[in-house]
Structure formats: structure tokens, C-alpha cells
Amino acid sequence: MPTENKVAAPLQMERSTVTKLVITGSPRLDPITVFLEDFGRRACPTESDLNYQTAQGKITINCWDNSWNAYWGAMGPRTVAEFVADCGWDYVLNCLDRGINPTVFSGNALHALAKKCIVQRRRQQTGRHDWELGELSKGEARELWHDIDVLRGIESANECWHHSTLLTELFGEEWYYPLDGKAVEENHKFTYLRRVVEAVQQALRQEQQQLAA
Template sequence: MPTENKVDAPLQVERSTVTKLVITGAPRLDAITVFLEDFGRRDCPTESDQNYQTAQGKITINCWDKSWNAYWGGMGPRTVAEFVAKCDWPYVLNCLDRGISSTRFSGDALHAFAKKCIVQRCRQQTGRHDWELGELSKSEARELWQDIEVLTSVESPNECWHHSKLLTELFGDEWHYPVDDKAIEENHEFTYLRRVVEAVQDALRQEQQQVAA
């Protein structure tokens, strides 16, 4: 049977302004490529101004094999370059990588914390430290010292529950509290992204100062 001819609606095309920057010379960083995209303004009426409009924009940052991007739909009267340059680095970093933390769980850190616990409990230092359990005999300490080697292979807090018996012998029934606080190390991905963000902000501010001069 013949199909009914349909008239497709015309495609909608919007044009935006894109600026590309290449930043070099930042300490301990490869060249950084930044794409700044301004989408114009959108209606955003307020109680005091029903005709108020706010700017929209997106930033994409590439450094070596990493890439991050963020979009803002309410930048006020500023361009995305002006907006990013003025914001604090923690805010920009979180927009680029939501939920990233400056520290992260580490099996190596858990193992080091377990060793510290055994040494202090064996040396009868429980009165000076907040361990739930009391002192250890030399034989108990020696056995635990061998057992805790498995902790280096733990990759996440959830995996700790597979070693609940061992962790209970070390830290007591509420072992998850000290583990959550102490089995952590610096998150190098966070530190790296912070250096990238700060380099980008410094470059944007430098450019704005040159334009204003």
C-alpha cells in the first residue's frame, strides 16, 4: 500500500559563539585546551524585573587524555569566560566533576591503619588512643599482623564487609566508623583537576586584564 507523504517540520538551528584557548606553561601540566561556548541569553523573569534575561554558557577543558565540561544556565550578564574567572575554584571543579572528593578510600591506607592499631594495642597504649578494644598479647599481635596483609587488596568501603571478622578483631564491632575516617589517602585525580582549573582561571583572568588595559 502506498505510504502517506509527510511533510517534515523544518530543522531548528541555533548559532553559538565558541572561543578556543590553548594554555601552555602551567607548572606540571601538559597543554590545556579550553572551549568557551556562549549560547546567548534566556528569559528569566524576577519579581523586580519581568523582562530580566540571563546568559548561558558551557566550558570544555582537555588536558592530555582527560576531558571535563560544565554548563551554566544562569550566569547573569557575564560571558562564560567572565563567569568561570570570577568563581571560586572549588565551585568550578565540582561543576566539572560532580561529587569528586579530595580524599578517597585506599586499601593501602587501611592496611597502614591496621598496623598502627596492632602496634599501639600491643604496646598497651590503649589509654592514650581511642581504640574500642584493649591490649593484645604478642602472639595475638603476630597473628593479626599476618592476617592484615589481605587488606591491601580491598578496593572500596563495601569490600570491607568481606573482612568484617578481621576488622572486628582490630577495631571492635563499630569498626566501620574508624575505617571510614582513617582508611583514606589523597585523591590525586582531585589534586590534578584542581591544578587544571586554577591554570584555566589564571589564564582567563590574565586575558581579561589584557583586554581591559
């Protein structure tokens, strides 16, 4: 039987407006390339306005060998440049890198916390702090002081479970509570991205002021 010739459906295309910015002169930052893409508006009916439309946009930021992007489907009447400039740096940062935290687990920070615990328990300062266990003898403190060197090599919070016996001797059976939020150090990726976001926002606000002048 002859095969039917199926006519392919026409491809759908949409145009968007893209603006490229190159930001230089930010302290301790390489040149930042920003792509601002506005996709126009989409219908977003509300109770008060069934014909309401909201703008959509995307931002892509490149700095050195790092790249981040975020899309917003409900920016109100603003362009993506106006939207990013109006938002707080923390909101924009989280949209660019979901779930990133200002601090990260650190084996060195855990080691420092363990030293603090030993010193305070040896000096009977437990009442001033949250350590579950009480006083340490001189011999116990010396032995623990030697043993805690292994904590420096721990690279993630999950690895702490491999050293639960030692951590129990230090902090008690529920050792994970004293560690929560304390065995951490600055997350340099977070700090770096914050400086990038703030530089981009400063440039966008500066551009808006120039256009308004």
C-alpha cells in the same frame, strides 16, 4: 488509498559563540585546550524584574587524554569566561566532575591504620584514641600483625566487608566507624583536575586584565 505527503516541520537552529584557547606553560601540565561557548541569554523573570535575562554557557577542557565539560544556565550578565574566572576553583571542579573527592579509599592506608591500632592496643594507649577494644597480648598482637597483610589488596571500601572478621578483631564490632575518613589517601585525579582548573582560571583572569588594559 493514496498516502498523504506530510510536510516535515522546519528544523530549529541556534547560533552560539565559541572561543578556543590553548594554554601552555603551566607547571607539570600538558597544553590545555579550552572551548568557551556562549549561548546568549534566556528569560529568567524575577520579582523585581519580570524582563530579566540571564546568560548561558558551556566550557570544555581537554588536557592530554582527559576531557571535562560543564554547562551553566544562569550566569547572570557574564560570559562563560567571566563566570569561570569569578568562581572558586572548588565550585568549577565539582561542576566538571560531579562527586569527585579529594581523597579515596586505600588498602595501603587501611593496612597502616591497622598497624597503628595494634601498636597502640599493645602499648595500652587505647584511652588516647577511638579503638573500641582494649589491650592485646604479645601473642595476639603478633598474630594480627601477620594477618593484616591481606588488607593491602583491598581496592574499595565495599570489599572491607569480606574481611569483617579480621576488622572486628582489630577495631571492634562497629569497625566501619574508625575506618571512615581515615583509611584514605590523596586522590590524584582530584589533585590533577584542581591544577587544570586553576591554570584555566589564571589564564582567563590574565586575558581579562589584558583586555581591560
